[in-house]
Amino acid sequence: MPSVLLQQNWPRALLLVAAGAVQTLTFSPFNWWWLGPVSVFLILLCCLPLASNRLFRAGWLTGLGLFGSGASWVYVSISEHGNTSVPLAILLTAIFVAGLALFHGLAFWAWGKLAKDSNIRRLILFPAVWILGDWVRGWLLTGFPWLYLGTAHVDGPLGGFAPLLGVHGLTFWVTVTGCGAIACWWLVRNTRYASAAIVAVTVLLPWVTGPALSSANWTELAEEPTSFASMQGNIPQQIKWDPDFLRDQIVAYLEMTNGHWDTDLILWPETAIPIPQDQAGAIIERISDDLGENSTLITGIPWYGFSDRVEDFTFHNSVMAIGNGGGIYHKQKLVPFGEYVPLQQWLRGLIGFFDLPMSSFSRGPSDQQPLDANGINIMPFICYEVAYPDFVAFNAYNSGLLLTISNDGWFGDSIGPLQHLQIARMRALETGRYMLRGTNNGVTAIIDDKGRITESIPQFERAVMTGEVHVAEGSTPFMLSGSWPVLTLAAILIVFVRERVIPKPR
DSSP states (O other), rough: OOOOHHHSHHHHHHHHHHHHHHHHTTTTTTTOOHHHHHHHHHHHHTTTTGGGGGGGHHHHHHHHHHHEEEEEEHHHHHHTTTTHHHHHHHHHHHHHHHHHHHHHHHHHHHHHHHHHOOOOOOOHHHHHHHHHHHHTTGGGGGOOOOOOOOGGGGGGGGGGHHHHHHHHHHHHHHHHHHHHHHHHHHHTTTOOOHHHHHHHHHHHHHHHHHHHHHTTSSSSESOOOEEEEEEEEEOOOTTTTTTGGGHHHHHHHHHHHOTTTTTSEEETTTTOOOSGGOHHHHHHHHHHSSOOOOEEEEEEEEEEEEEHHHHHHHEEEEEEEEESSOOEOOSSSBTTTTBBTTTTTHHHTSSSGGGGTOOOOOOOOSSOOOOTTOOOOOOOGGGGGGOOOOHHHHHHHSSSEEEEEEEEGGGTSSSSHHHHHHHHHHHHHTEEEEEEEESSSOOOEEEETSSSSSEEEOTTOEEEEEEEEEEEEOOHOOOOOOOOHHHHHHHHHHIIIIIISSSSOO
C-alpha cells in the first residue's frame, strides 16, 4: 500500500482493524500461524509514522479488529442463552469488544510515551510493550487470557520453545519477527544489505530451531498406561438446568458409562451432575457401587456447604473424584456474568443475561490439592481456568496428569470452543503432561504431552471416548519459572531504552 494512502486517516484506521482481525486467523479453526508476524508488520507500517499522542487510538483500533473477530462468540451466550433481544445482545457484545480493545489502546499509549517519536526505539520496545500488555490483560479485572499470538504455535514452528518460555515467550518472538521484517525492509531500501541479512538470520533462527527442539522430552512419562474413558452427553443448554430433565441427564451419563466401569479413569464433564453434592448422595453412592475396585470417576458437580475460610455457606463450581481415590476441587477463576455477577445488587433482574443459571458461584481457595485417582495426582481445571498459563503451570507442579472439564454449549457453533481446545493443547505442551478434556458438547479429547490430540469426539455428538494416557514425572523449565523470565526481559528492554538510548534532556 502506498505510503501516501497510509497518511490518510480512514485507510490507516481500516488497515489497523484488518491487521488485528488477521490475528484471529492464526488460531483454531483456521490455524494460519504464519499470519502473526504479517499482522505485526502491518500494525507497525501504520503506527511508525504516527505521532506518540495518536498511538492510543491506533492500539484501540487494532484491539477492535482482534476481539471483534476473535471473541465475538460471546454474542451466542448473551443472545441465545441470556434471553436477550438481538439489538441489546449486539450492543452488549460491542461494549465487551470495545472494552477489551482498551488494553491494546493503553499498551500503545505507553509505547508512545516510552519511545517518543524515534522509530528505532519503537521497534525495540514494541515486543516488550505488547507482552506486558498481554500479561496485564491476563489478570486485571479477573483477566481475559485469550487470543495470545503464541497460542497458535501449538502447531507452529515456535512450539518447541513452549516448555521453556511459555505462551508469552512465543508471542514475544512473533512480535520480534514482525519488527525484524520492518527493519529488514528499511535496511534493504537504504542498500544496507549486510545489516539486513544479520537481522533476518537472527529473527529466523528460532523459527528454524524450534521444530528440532520440539522432540526434546522435558518430563518422563510412565511406561505403564492408564486406561481412560470420557462421556460427552451433548445435553442441550436449554434444558441443562431444567428440573424436569435432571433425572434424564443423570441416566444418560450412567448408561453411557455402562461397559466402562472397570476403566482406570472415567471422566464426566462440567456440572454433569446438575445438582449440589449435598443433594446428590444417592447418585454418588450409585456411582461408587458400580465402579471397579481400581477405578475412579471424576465429574463436575456444584458444591454447597459451610466454608471455614469465610465462615459462611458457599456455592462452588466444583469437580469431584469418586471411587478408588478422592478429593474435590472448587473453581478459582470465575467467569464474570456467567458464574458471578459483578455489582449484582444493581444488575440482577435488569435483563436475562444478568440472571443466567448458576451465576452465583464463589471463588475457591488458592491452596487446593490435586485429586487422587488410584495414587495418581490429577490437577483439574474447570473451563476458563485452563486459559491462564502461569496458573496452570504452578498448579501442575505436584501432578502427573492434567484435566479440564467444560461446557462450551454456551457458545454454540462458533469458533470459541475450538479456540478453547487449542488453549488446552498449549497448556499440555507447556507442562509436558497429558491433558484430559471432558466437555458436554465437544470437543472431548485426550491431549498428549506434546500438545497433540490422540483421541477426540466431534462437537454436538453424544458419544464415549476411550484411550490410554501416561502419567508424567518432572517439570518443564516453564513450570519452574513461569512467565517471569520473558516479563523481566521486557522490563529490561524498557529500562535500557529509556536510560541508554533516549537522550537525557539538557
